Amino acid sequence: MVCDMPARTITFASSDQRDAREGPLQMHCPFCRHPDSRVIDSRTLDDGSAIRRRRECPNCHRRFTTLETSTLTVLKRSGVTEPFSREKITAGVRKASQSRPVTDDQIALLAQGVEEQIRSMGSSIIDANDIGTAILGPLRELDTVAYLRFASVYSAFNSLEDFEDAIAGLKGLEGTAGSPSGAGGGEAPGPGVDPVD
Ligand SMILES: [Zn+2]
Numbered sequence: 692m693v694c695d696m697p698a699r700t701i702t703f704a705s706s707d708q709r710d711a712r713e714g715p716l717q718m719h720c721p722f723c724r725h726p727d728s729r730v731i732d733s734r735t736l737d738d739g740s741a742i743r744r745r746r747e748c749p750n751c752h753r754r755f756t757t758l759e760t761s762t763l764t765v766l767k768r769s770g771v772t773e774p775f776s777r778e779k780i781t782a783g784v785r786k787a788s789q790s791r792p793v794t795d796d797q798i799a800l801l802a803q804g805v806e807e808q809i810r811s812m813g814s815s816i817i818d819a820n821d822i823g824t825a826i827l828g829p830l831r832e833l834d835t836v837a838y839l840r841f842a843s844v845y846s847a848f849n850s851l852e853d854f855e856d857a858i859a860g861l862k863g864l865e866g867t868a869g870s871p872s873g874a875g876g877g878e879a880p881g882p883g884v885d886p887v888d
Pocket residue numbers: 720721722723724725748749750751752753
């Protein structure tokens with residue numbers, strides 16, 4: 692087997708996410724730009740992080756290697772993309788949980804669960820909003836104050852009504868769940884808040 696080209700990295704995106712990225716979805720032959728290639732050998736890297744494929748161009752019959760990785764990219768509201776980072780989830784939740792009875796272990800578990808949920812969507816590009824939404828559910832279970840803090844930043848609350856809606860949502864949840872979480876204490880931010888439905 693002739694090693695004529697260094698491995699090239701290509702990243703897969705599901706077709707419905709195509710608009711969100713500019714990366715090539717198809718591997719052109721690096722020699723003649725033929726838009727198709729035949730896989731003649733394929734092996735998974737030891738750590739399972741990527742698949743190395745040996746390909747042959749049906750047009751010029753030259754061979755090249757591709758390294759296919761499944762990455763998770765976050766599309767931010769600004770349109771900027773960045774690699775997914777569980778650390779960022781941990782940092783964001785930790786910040787929102789400051790001075791709250793939330794342990795590092797609980798935060799780590801939450802971040803792990805969120806990452807698993809996101810990866811299970813099977814998309815290589817994830818909207819930053821979707822990550823925020825995925826965090827909100829478990830964080831609400833963990834600590835309602837941390838939840839409100841996080842929601843106010845992540846959902847870019849910019850009015851009292853946003854807080855009112857979130858609090859109304861929490862109260863509605865409490866009403867149905869009937870959980871003795873004791874969240875109705877002096878923790879609710881903003882006096883005179885009149886929850887609207
Ligand atoms: Zn070719």
